[in-house]
Amino acid sequence: MTRSSKPGPSIQPPLGQPTTSRPPVASIDGRPAASSTLTTLSLFAFVVTAWSLNWIAMKVAVQEVSSLWAVAIRTGLAALVLFPALLVAGQLRRPSGADLSMLLVISLFHMTGFAALMTAGLALVPAGRAVVLGYTTPLWVTPAAFLFLGERVSIWQAVGILVGLAGLLSLFGPASLDWGDRQALVGQGLLLAASLSWSVSIIYTRLHRWVSTPLQLVPWQCLLATTVLVGLATTVDGAPPDPFRMSGRVLLSLAYNGVIGTALGFWAMMVVSRQVSATTASLGFLATPLLGIGLSAAILGERLDPGLIVSALVIVAGIVMGTIGRTSPDPR
DSSP states (O other), X not given: OOOOSSOXXXXXXXXXXXXXXXXXXXXXXXXXXXXXXXXXXXXXXXXXXXXXXXXXXXHHHTTTSOHHHHHHXXXXXXXXXXXXXXXXXXXXXXXXXXXXXXXXXXXXXXXXXXXXXXXXXXXXXXXXHHHHHHTTHHHHHHHHIIIIIOOOXXXXXXXXXXXXXXXXXXXXXXXXXXXXXXXXXXXHHHHHHXXXXXXHHHXXXXXXXXXXXXXXXXXXXXXHHHHHHHXXXXXXXXXXXXXXXXXXXXXXXXXXXXXXXXXXXXXXXXXXXXXXXXXXXXXXXXXXHHHHHHHHHHHHOOOOOHHHHHHHHHHHHHHHHHHHHHHXXXXX
């Protein structure tokens, strides 16, 4: 395979763009992001915690709201926050024609495809297991980049993929999964399909030449995704849920998911990504599934499954190996 001059695909968190090959991004108030180490570490911790809690919040929401309506409400709330925030910051721009394809791909494959499949799977699978399966996306990105972008796969990356897949397969072993439980099988299948849908958007961002910044495109992506999701939810599930019939717990979960976990989480991720290297950001965000397992046990009372913890650690180890291998110097 011809050696490519492009860097490898980054590990892309929910609702984010890759942390490599990106244009400079301003902070939400239009000023340069704070450079202090304490501020960066605080925002890093906020992102990881916010995204870990996202899975728990959605697990609570789908107890009373259909998965499609839950995602539509979450995405719509994020749009309602991001449009005025970027307008006040002077960052709101209409997408250019050159960015329309990027707008469509992220809206359809990430915000709609990934989110809808993830939430549907989350309704059938414990939150701790779901977050681990959802973060297997990097395992699919590297081989896809090799096949479709001609990017070279290093030995470390290949070993990392094999290690990660071994961890993934252990989640489907007889000791970890009851193959007679159709609901669990469908749920895990939906979560893997979600991670594959997410990988499509990551691969496309590697090909795209940016005109607008990723931050400027996000509110428009949320708006388009909300429109599509509302149409799907209305077709599949009928009229939207009555908020007056929802419990306070579910209303709080949806509000958290849209405002803090999505809108503010994305802004914080963009600020962090300007302050640290792509590798550091990618590795740091891998704390999300591990923290998600612990928070699921603490908040939802889910059992801490030793097999799940071991599988998660093996998957994360494989992704770490692939990430380090991607950034290692290439011997000639």
